[in-house]
Amino acid sequence: MKIGLMGLGTVGTGxxxxxxxxxxxxxxxxxxxxEIKKILVKDLNKKRTPLAEGKITFNxxxxxxxxxxxxxxxxxxKEHPALEYIIKALKKGKHVVTANKEVIAVHGKELIKLATENKVSLLYEASVGGGIPIIRPLKQCLAANKIYEIKGILNGTTNYILTEMKEKGLDFEEVLKDAQQRGYAEADPTDDVEGFDAARKLAILCTLAFNKFILPEKIYTKGIRSVSKSDIKYAEELGHNVKLIAYAKIDEEDRLEAWVHPVxxxxxxxxxxxNGVFNAILVDGNAVGEVMFYGQGAGMMPTASAVVADIMDVKNHIVIQNGCEDADLLPIVDTVSKYYIRLIALDKSGVMSKITGILGDKxxxxxSVVQKGVLGDTAEIVLITHIANTGKVFEAxxxxxxxxxxxxxxxxxRVEGE
Structure with a gap:
């Protein structure tokens, strides 16, 4: 089996x-x-592994x-030019293995159709969870189940930051700098810390688990920039821990609820x-119950493991693809949850009654309502709601x-629990 490898960065080298x-x-x-016959790179002068010698191309x-x-x-x-290369490969009758979550999350539906038309495989195990097997289990091992719910930690960078904030009592910006120095966070960490990376992975999982296609930008997404060491400390007092959770489920009306949010x-x-850079995904099926997939969500060799397994599945004629329908998305304002709200207000009489009055009107x-501290003429107030309609919470x-x-x-x- 002769392979054309496009990209020789961290994963390609792995x-x-x-x-x-x-x-x-x-x-x-x-x-x-x-056999790897050719390897496409952007910079012909960059130092490469000796194993790539004689195989490098710029074309x-x-x-x-x-x-x-x-x-x-x-x-x-990245989305381009990878998308164009994948399309051309499929049209040429070549099987494609990819780790590209941007491409699969946004264009997976059309690419699966194109692969089917050309009678080739499009495999993408490494696009979600790095070395964690999740794509293949959803389409094979759990195929007899009706999947009700998926929730998970899908981004190692944010999980590392939240873990360090908890264990060392540091604030977000301090830990982010450390994560960047260690190579756990990019110089521009937006995709990770704002939740966009997790949303792309969740979109892929929705397609596989529920047969529902949804664009990542349609998923309500809130990252961790606003989470402080105070929030993590107060969560600890409540017997909770803060994680960035990607969540999806199908309701009784076949509508998809999907969001990424600190919980x-x-x-x-x-x-x-x-903890740390590890990822985990919980899947709830009607026959198997709840199962958990855990491991390293990124990194050279874990991700390479998933890529090479897909290459092997091409030879074994295992095809992880099927058609899907567009999701009927439940608006975030129609979801329900308990909410933790921390605010800063003037420390004077009547303020609390105004705040609780607005909430009551909604x-x-x-x-619970707790005043956590006073600084000058202001006070830090923490509110925990009962289960409430998200739209009403936003209005309040x-x-x-x-x-x-x-x-x-x-x-x-958001706060877990009934």
């Missing part, structure tokens, strides 16, 4: 090394040797037009013990923010 290290074992399993057509190449492996990242989860939730009852927060006595609404975090 693929080269893994095939070199485990090549004989892989050959025994699939009955055929895997994509050296791969796409080569009739000997059976499988195109795209690990370039205070209970200590007995399996996701509570997922039908929102409070589980807008009105509370407009009160002249309220300086700022610092944090809004």
């Amino acid at each position: 693929v080269v090394h893994l095939i070199n290290q485990n090549g004989k074992n892989i050959e025994k399993k699939i009955g055929e040797k895997i 994509a057509d050296d791969i796409l037009e080569d009739e000997e190449i059976d499988v195109v492996v795209e690990v370039m990242g 205070m989860i209970k200590k007995d939730n399996p996701l509570n013990g997922v 039908g929102i009852s409070l589980l 927060l807008d009105e509370i923010q407009n009160l002249k006595e309220v300086k700022s609404i610092e944090s809004v975090i």
